Amino acid sequence: AxxxxxxxxxxxxxxxxxxxxxxxxxxxxxxxxxxxxxxxxxxxxxxxxxxxxxxxxxxxxxxxxxxxxxxxxxxxxxxxxxxxxxxxxxxxxxxxxxxxxxxxxGLFDRLVLHGQGDPGYAGKNKHRKGEKISGAAPETSSDKVSEPFPPGSIGTAITDLRPVGKVKIENRTVVAETDGEYYDKGTQVVVLRIDGVKVVVSAREE
Incomplete structure (x- = not known):
């Protein structure tokens, strides 16, 4: 250009x-x-x-x-x-x-946020969502929201949210997203709502 x-x-x-x-x-x-x-x-x-x-x-x-x-x-x-x-x-x-x-x-693979959660669950590109891989270890940490967080729960961004990233809430690491805002790693966030399996967060106001 x-x-x-x-x-x-x-x-x-x-x-x-x-x-x-x-x-x-x-x-x-x-x-x-x-x-x-x-x-x-x-x-x-x-x-x-x-x-x-x-x-x-x-x-x-x-x-x-x-x-x-x-x-x-x-x-x-x-x-x-x-x-x-x-x-x-x-x-x-x-x-x-x-x-x-x-x-x-494959030139953009480094820019894609890959899941770092339970290896026992296959990616959506190869298996059905939630399908267990044979011989995999039991789930100890998951990017899924198995038990939804109530709105108002406080967490911390462990990656940049642009607008999707990872946050840690109640000692659980999940993939979360904002309503379009960008937040840096380390920002304290609050859960706004749960849309299906999506955790929608915003920066916590001091």
Whole structure:
């Protein structure tokens, strides 16, 4: 993606359409998107503004005017918007294809949170949930919620919750998740509710 951006701006610079305003718009848009992704929860004003600034920087870098005043300028502006829009859609599609293909190559195994609970229970990819493996040791610790915790139970995150991770509650280690918030390892959490086999937690307010 960075190479594509460099090519677009490089060509615009060669034909003399790339100026400080376009570069500033692009950098500001990227910063807003990063803030939206990593700091601000959800996708709101900052994300939309960042996307529009990046889109505008691409469009303006393809022409020597900002706001069209004549019919021929409107024609050029709409053409550039169409080209940039198609390019972005194509880039998103290509990234999606790559992201779908990479896990099959095993490159993301290190990023996946693997269960560290009872080896006597098989993973869901190979056996039915809860099916015992022949000769396995009795269960002593489980990621399942065999006895649900009552809401209000206090625990500690033993991994980062982003938003899924592991927490320790009443000397039991379980997989838990938040309602979209990110918490660091060591954060004290409180059980909000039990959704089936999911333990939903939030940071404990001091």
């Amino acid at each position: 960075l190479v594509c951006f460099a090519v677009v701006f490089g060509i615009s610079g060669l034909i003399g359409n790339l100026g400080p305003a376009e570069i500033l718009m692009f950098v500001t848009g990227v910063v807003l998107l990063l803030l939206e992704i990593f700091i601000i929860p959800g996708f709101g004003i900052a994300g939309i503004a960042g996307f529009l600034l990046i889109l505008g920087s691409f469009v303006f870098s393809q022409q020597d005017f900002y706001w069209p005043e004549f019919d021929w300028q409107w024609t050029i502006a709409w053409r550039n918007i169409g080209i940039v829009g198609i390019s972005i859609i194509g880039g998103i599609f290509s990234i999606g294809v790559i992201m779908a293909a990479l896990p099959r190559a």
